[in-house]
Amino acid sequence: MRALQVRDLLPDHAGAMLVELAVPEPGPGEVRVRVRAAAVNFPDLLMTRGAYQLKPDLPFVSGLEFSGEVDAVGEGVTGWRAGDAVVGGNRFGAMAEYAVVPAAALRAKPAALGWDEAAAYPVAYLTAYVALVRCARIEPGETLLVHGAAGGVGLAAVDLGRALGARVIAAASSAAKRDAVASAYAPDAVIAAEPGFREEVKALTGGQGADVIFDPVGGDIFDESTRCIAFGGRLLVIGFASGRIPEVSVNRPLIKGFSVVGVRAGEYGRRFPARGAENVAAIDALAAAGRIRPHVHAALDLADWRRGFAMLERREVVGKVVLRP
Numbered sequence: 001m002r003a004l005q006v007r008d009l010l011p012d013h014a015g016a017m018l019v020e021l022a023v024p025e026p027g028p029g030e031v032r033v034r035v036r037a038a039a040v041n042f043p044d045l046l047m048t049r050g051a052y053q054l055k056p057d058l059p060f061v062s063g064l065e066f067s068g069e070v071d072a073v074g075e076g077v078t079g080w081r082a083g084d085a086v087v088g089g090n091r092f093g094a095m096a097e098y099a100v101v102p103a104a105a106l107r108a109k110p111a112a113l114g115w116d117e118a119a120a121y122p123v124a125y126l127t128a129y130v131a132l133v134r135c136a137r138i139e140p141g142e143t144l145l146v147h148g149a150a151g152g153v154g155l156a157a158v159d160l161g162r163a164l165g166a167r168v169i170a171a172a173s174s175a176a177k178r179d180a181v182a183s184a185y186a187p188d189a190v191i192a193a194e195p196g197f198r199e200e201v202k203a204l205t206g207g208q209g210a211d212v213i214f215d216p217v218g219g220d221i222f223d224e225s226t227r228c229i230a231f232g233g234r235l236l237v238i239g240f241a242s243g244r245i246p247e248v249s250v251n252r253p254l255i256k257g258f259s260v261v262g263v264r265a266g267e268y269g270r271r272f273p274a275r276g277a278e279n280v281a282a283i284d285a286l287a288a289a290g291r292i293r294p295h296v297h298a299a300l301d302l303a304d305w306r307r308g309f310a311m312l313e314r315r316e317v318v319g320k321v322v323l324r325p
Helices: 042-047 115-120 122-135 152-163 175-185 197-204 219-225 251-256 265-271 273-288 302-313
Strands: 002-006 016-020 030-040 065-073 085-089 098-102 106-108 143-146 167-172 189-192 210-215 229-237 259-262 296-301 320-324
Touching: 002 302, 016 302, 030 085, 030 115, 030 302, 042 302, 065 098, 065 115, 085 115, 085 122, 106 273, 115 296, 115 320, 122 152, 122 210, 122 229, 122 265, 122 273, 143 152, 152 167, 152 175, 152 210, 152 273, 167 175, 167 197, 175 189, 189 197, 197 219, 210 219, 219 229, 229 251, 265 273, 296 302, 302 320
Parallel strands: 143 167, 143 210, 167 189, 210 229, 229 259, 296 320
Antiparallel strands: 002 016, 030 065, 030 098, 030 320, 065 085, 085 106
8 A cells, every 4th residue: 555654753754755565454443444535734744853742653654634434344343344434533644545543533424525625624623623612612703813714723713613603803824815714714804914913803893802812823923812802801822833932921811801721622532531522523513514614725646745745834725735545
């Protein structure tokens, strides 16, 4: 089978290459999936140079999440059978024609989604759901400001926010990205992620500020967000794509009465398994009902993996890139 294997941890993904490997056999409790599409995520890029917190033993196959069909089941597996359409992930191993994962790591593919869309939604939408529903407890009619709105997780937050009845303001860095976000999801407002955005947010909210701010960018964006958040608002820390981890003087949340909330969707599910299962079921139900629509920027052959990785590195992707093994 074809697989994107990381053999050495090197800059510029120099230790990663497309190789031919033996088709793996599922062990007890495992399922082998014929992968139809694998999403490209920033952790995939970071792991090729050992810059992510998860450091699999070398060599390993890249890829966090995928869609595909059950091909074979191991001993003791009763919930799946050959031909079942599934989505899933196992932190690595998805960028190959076949992937072997624990049976518990799979769930049924929503029939409303094609292979590419199904590979693109599990990680991003789970993060958005944990952030907006579990951490922010967002209510219909509240204003949600989404930074990095063209990125995979940001665009998922825009889409999910609309599905939850929020008034969504999407912030993106370029005119082309703003046009793409507006075309894909028609948020209530689309603004430039430039210094001074706080004044536009205040104008759009009658001077009150945003009730919930979804921030995967950090840096200056976080700093300015503390100046346009509503009293009692929730500022969600998703990540630091800008490269700078910001700091906040605690007198500011004291005076403005807002909360700064860290979001780790995977860790949330591990610490609260029952709620984690509810989260997954909720986004699957939304997808099955057509209430959320993952956006695929590009679907490439696995052989074009470098092109897909480069798209993310250049930050030109709106939504997700997927690879087809």
